[in-house]
Amino acid sequence: MGLVSELRRRNVFRMAVLYAVAAWLIMQVAEVIIGLANLPEWIGPTILGLLAIGFPIALIFSWFYELTPEGISLDKDAAPGESSTTVGGKRFELIVISLLAAAVILFAYDKWWIGPPPEKSIAVLAFENMSGDPEQEYFSDGVSEEILNLLAQIKPLKVIARTSSFSFKGKEVDIATMAAQLNVRHILEGSVRRAGDRIRITAQLIDAADSTRVWSQTYDRELGDIFAVQDEIAGAISDALKMKLALVAGEAIQPTAIRAASTDAYDAYLQGRELIHHRIRDTLDDAVRHLERSVSLDSDFAPAHAQLAIATFLHKFGEDEARRTAIRHLDRAQALVPDLAEAHAGRALLAMNDDPESAIEHARKALAANPNYIDAMTWLRIALQALGRNDEAHAVLEQMLVTDPLSIIARNHYAGWLGSRGRIDEAHEIADRMIAQNPSAGYKLHALTSFWDEGKLAEALSWGLRASRSDYFAWNALTLVGEYDEARRIAARSAHWIDVAEGRWDDAIRVAQKQAQLNPNSSNLLVDAAEVLYRAGRIEEALPLYERAFDMAPEGRPIYVWGAYYAIQLALARRKAGDEEGAQAAAQLSRQGHAESRAAGEKDSVADMLEASIAAFDHDPDRAIEALRSGLRHGLRWWPFLDDPLFEELRDEPRFVALREELDAVLAEEHKKVLQLICFNNPVPDDWQPMPETCEGVVEQSSF
Numbered sequence: 001m002g003l004v005s006e007l008r009r010r011n012v013f014r015m016a017v018l019y020a021v022a023a024w025l026i027m028q029v030a031e032v033i034i035g036l037a038n039l040p041e042w043i044g045p046t047i048l049g050l051l052a053i054g055f056p057i058a059l060i061f062s063w064f065y066e067l068t069p070e071g072i073s074l075d076k077d078a079a080p081g082e083s084s085t086t087v088g089g090k091r092f093e094l095i096v097i098s099l100l101a102a103a104v105i106l107f108a109y110d111k112w113w114i115g116p117p118p119e120k121s122i123a124v125l126a127f128e129n130m131s132g133d134p135e136q137e138y139f140s141d142g143v144s145e146e147i148l149n150l151l152a153q154i155k156p157l158k159v160i161a162r163t164s165s166f167s168f169k170g171k172e173v174d175i176a177t178m179a180a181q182l183n184v185r186h187i188l189e190g191s192v193r194r195a196g197d198r199i200r201i202t203a204q205l206i207d208a209a210d211s212t213r214v215w216s217q218t219y220d221r222e223l224g225d226i227f228a229v230q231d232e233i234a235g236a237i238s239d240a241l242k243m244k245l246a247l248v249a250g251e252a253i254q255p256t257a258i259r260a261a262s263t264d265a266y267d268a269y270l271q272g273r274e275l276i277h278h279r280i281r282d283t284l285d286d287a288v289r290h291l292e293r294s295v296s297l298d299s300d301f302a303p304a305h306a307q308l309a310i311a312t313f314l315h316k317f318g319e320d321e322a323r324r325t326a327i328r329h330l331d332r333a334q335a336l337v338p339d340l341a342e343a344h345a346g347r348a349l350l351a352m353n354d355d356p357e358s359a360i361e362h363a364r365k366a367l368a369a370n371p372n373y374i375d376a377m378t379w380l381r382i383a384l385q386a387l388g389r390n391d392e393a394h395a396v397l398e399q400m401l402v403t404d405p406l407s408i409i410a411r412n413h414y415a416g417w418l419g420s421r422g423r424i425d426e427a428h429e430i431a432d433r434m435i436a437q438n439p440s441a442g443y444k445l446h447a448l449t450s451f452w453d454e455g456k457l458a459e460a461l462s463w464g465l466r467a468s469r470s471d472y473f474a475w476n477a478l479t480l481v482g483e484y485d486e487a488r489r490i491a492a493r494s495a496h497w498i499d500v501a502e503g504r505w506d507d508a509i510r511v512a513q514k515q516a517q518l519n520p521n522s523s524n525l526l527v528d529a530a531e532v533l534y535r536a537g538r539i540e541e542a543l544p545l546y547e548r549a550f551d552m553a554p555e556g557r558p559i560y561v562w563g564a565y566y567a568i569q570l571a572l573a574r575r576k577a578g579d580e581e582g583a584q585a586a587a588q589l590s591r592q593g594h595a596e597s598r599a600a601g602e603k604d605s606v607a608d609m610l611e612a613s614i615a616a617f618d619h620d621p622d623r624a625i626e627a628l629r630s631g632l633r634h635g636l637r638w639w640p641f642l643d644d645p646l647f648e649e650l651r652d653e654p655r656f657v658a659l660r661e662e663l664d665a666v667l668a669e670e671h672k673k674v675l676q677l678i679c680f681n682n683p684v685p686d687d688w689q690p691m692p693e694t695c696e697g698v699v700e701q702s703s704f
Contacts, residue, residue, distance in 0.1 A: 130192060284311055422603055452635060679695035
């Protein structure tokens with residue numbers, strides 16, 4: 001009897017399928033329990049390891065033992081009529097079919113079944129501006145947001161964040177549709193009319209299940225009573241929900257707004273806060289101006305100080321003077337209100353790259369005060385990732401999607417997470433849905449996925465141009481196919497990286513060093529300057545810059561998300577300086593970061609490139625080349641990565657030469673597609689046109 005036949009007779013194949021399905025189900029259940037019970041991260045990998053150990057044991061057991069009508073017995077003791085190919089085999093098949101059915105049900109539930117919205121849930125829509133003056137839009141939005149933030153303080157109530165709730169503004173969408181998209185039971189809508197020193201605010205609470213009105217009220221007040229009105233509305237909703245939902249005593253606590261000394265100070269605060277939400281450089285400049293006016297009118301208005309700190313730091317991100325100014329206003333805000341959510345969020349923003357432990361502490365405090373503060377969640381997630389706490393970071397991302405289901409930021413992060421795990425189609429599906437809400441954001445997400453996860457440069461360029469002619473992925477795509485002059489036309493502050501790609505080292509080094517000198521405490525800019533020198537082959541000059549940047553990092557951790565990649569460059573620089581012990585210490589940081597990314601399920605080009613770099617440093621050419629080959633499959637195209645000094649020993653290796661030829665062929669094909677796109681199928685002809693000389697001699701090809 002052949003080996004395959006004997007394996008089949010002894011049900012070894014059936015046992016393999018049975019074990020694999022059962023193990024998958026166990027891991028799915030374990031993931032849910034670990035998340036709900038907030039158990040340590042090591043439990044998941046431990047269970048996986050035990051299941052892996054058990055697999056060969058199960059196969060061995062299946063070889064030596066058989067199921068018979070009398071129970072389990074050694075194969076040699078079982079009578080022919082009792083063979084597992086009859087009784088035991090049927091039992092195996094029944095068990096496998098049952099487990100497969102359970103797996104299908106679990107998969108369907110996880111993917112498609114959302115379930116009814118929580119009873120204690122609400123979305124506050126942007127109140128309609130009835131003042132007849134579009135310039136008053138910020139005021140009606142501000143009133144709505146203040147009420148939303150007050151309701152978020154009611155512990156048992158799920159309150160959808162501003163980004164998602166306000167996304168329906170100006171759109172003809174019925175209550176049931178909005179509630180379904182936000183997964184909430186209740187909707188609060190209303191209007192604000194401001195005329196001189198008088199305001200009229202109307203509000204109504206609607207049960208989306210049957211569109212019935214739970215509560216409604218109209219408030220006519222002096223403008224100076226705006227804080228009292230906001231408190232009254234939040235309190236009335238709390239009382240209405242308390243009766244409707246039978247909340248126990250103490251659950252619905254009366255929230256209270258922080259008051260400004262004057263309506264002018266509050267007005268300037270609302271204008272500044274509204275502009276921060278836009279995250280555009282020019283509007284951030286205006287936000288700073290409005291918030292400076294607010295604190296000048298009322299130096300004791302804590303929220304204005306905190307928002308001014310946030311606006312200042314975002315406006316001039318990484319600049320030392322901006323950091324000092326932000327800290328001064330955060331100190332003032334917390335001296336006035338120690339537990340202010342905005343102040344803790346500001347601390348998290350300032351610390352998330354250079355002191356992630358502190359950022360995590362402050363972000364969690366901000367969320368304790370305001371559970372739907374989406375910016376605090378974003379900065380918390382970044383800090384957790386910087387420390388390699390990927391499971392916690394992903395849990396925060398999932399909470400962001402629950403709290404702010406239509407958030408562009410959260411969905412961008414989630415799509416990036418999908419792409420890094422090879423789930424490309426799902427990432428593009430998210431981008432398609434985002435286009436309906438915010439076309440530019442959807443185009444950017446398509447560009448990101450095409451560029452990083454697929455290496456489709458012409459496709460990334462097409463999406464990037466539609467998003468913005470200065471889009472990061474647009475100028476990168478042009479750079480990588482060798483259209484350097486076209487890339488410089490649309491690159492704003494990153495032209496020195498185009499110089500790097502073209503080999504114009506003196507220009508690139510001069511710009512990068514100037515940026516680092518202007519901001520000597522920015523680890524990001526120090527690393528940029530170091531990498532330019534490193535790629536130019538001036539590794540000895542790069543070493544002190546790397547050292548300074550890594551001195552700013554948390555002890556034992558590489559700096560920010562790309563830190564593990566830069567750590568291996570530092571390792572090579574130390575090795576060339578004769579410090580092998582220091583080189584191995586830096587390499588260990590890189591190995592640690594790579595192990596964490598792989599354990600988190602990342603299998604994208606960034607992880608492949610890091611693995612290749614580590615392998616080259618460790619003099620392991622087979623592993624390095626295999627990782628580079630995997631990277632090419634995963635879309636690795638960025639910069640002349642094969643010219644990295646780490647691969648110096650591989651330059652003449654035939655397999656490495658073949659990889660370079662393969663990459664050159666891919667880039668040449670993408671270059672043809674790029675020229676066809678910009679010369680004959682330009683997606684934004686009214687906004688941008690290539691230079692005439694770029695298209696000289698280019699012939700239109702129908703195949704493109």
